[in-house]
Amino acid sequence: MLHAFFLAWLGVVAAQASPGPNMFAVAETALGRGRGRALLVVSGIASGTLVWALLTALGLGALFAAVPAFLVLLKFVGGLYxxxxxxxxxxxxxxxxxxRLLARAAPLSAFAAWRRGFLVVMTNPKAALMWIAIATFLFGSxxxxxxxxxxxxVVAVSALVIYGxxxxxxxxxxxxxxxxxFWxxxxxxxxxxxxxxxxxxLTSGLRDLRP
Known part of the structure; x- marks a missing residue:
């Protein structure tokens, strides 16, 4: 079990460390809103990770495999966001x-910062595919x-460390x-x-709709 966990975790760490929506959301918030709000975005990402793990354990991967339209829908939702x-x-x-002027005029609340991170990871189809791959690997082990x-x-902790x-x-x-x-x-x-x-x-979702 530990061997399978370690190999899966290495793949997740590589994905988390690479540039993507999560990293961009944290970096943008850190530069424009400061360290405190950026770390709240990180906590939202980590929270989303826990939700993805729960959904996957409850059979989300099987649902996406049985009804591919759900993954296509997620691509459109994530793409639009x-x-x-x-x-x-x-x-x-x-x-x-x-x-910086907008931040002073309309401060980003703690909940809004957390929500930004949570929504970014929950509307990212790559997160869904990653968790399907994780489940497949772990089940196969x-x-x-x-x-x-x-x-x-485990993934939430690495998310806190890397994105933090x-x-x-x-x-x-x-x-x-x-x-x-250079703002x-x-x-x-x-x-x-x-x-x-x-x-x-969005382009990927449109391709998936083609017969």
Whole structure:
């Protein structure tokens, strides 16, 4: 059991450390809203991880396999959400809306920061596919639903460490000074990244709808 857990965990750590919606959400929040709010986004991501583990243990993977339309729907929901974040960032950069001024005018509440991380991970089809792969691997190693459920806290802890590290990195004085100088370009880059991810998911969903 420990061998299977370790191998699955290594794959998850590699996925978490690579650039993607989760990392972008943490980095954007750290630069524009500060370390505290970024770490709350991280806690939302970790919470979403626990939910994915629970859903997978309850048979979500089998549901996606039996009814592929559910995964297609998730691609559209996730794609639209990421595209919304991206377009909003691009518009702000184009209009010269400094996120620091917006943050003072409309502070991001603790719950809103947590919700941002939670929604990003829960609407990401890659998270669903990752958990299906984890379940398949663990089940294939002779483990059961309880083991898949127990794997959730392991992944949540690594999410806290990895994304928390990103939150700390992007809220350092050096990163803050760079953001203060180039915030418009950085905002445009994040907007383009989120928009690109969203369009990729929407395109994938449209391809899945083709007969």
């Amino acid at each position: 990421l595209l919304y974040i991206g377009v909003r960032g691009l518009i702000g950069a184009a209009r010269g809306l400094d996120p 002779g483990l059961g639903n309880g083991h898949v459920l127990a794997f959730g806290p 590290g990103y939150g700390l990195l992007f809220s350092t004085p050096l990163a803050t000074r760079a953001y203060n100088r 418009r370009w950085i905002g445009a880059a994040f907007g383009a990244a989120f928009s690109g991810l969203g369009l990729t998911l």
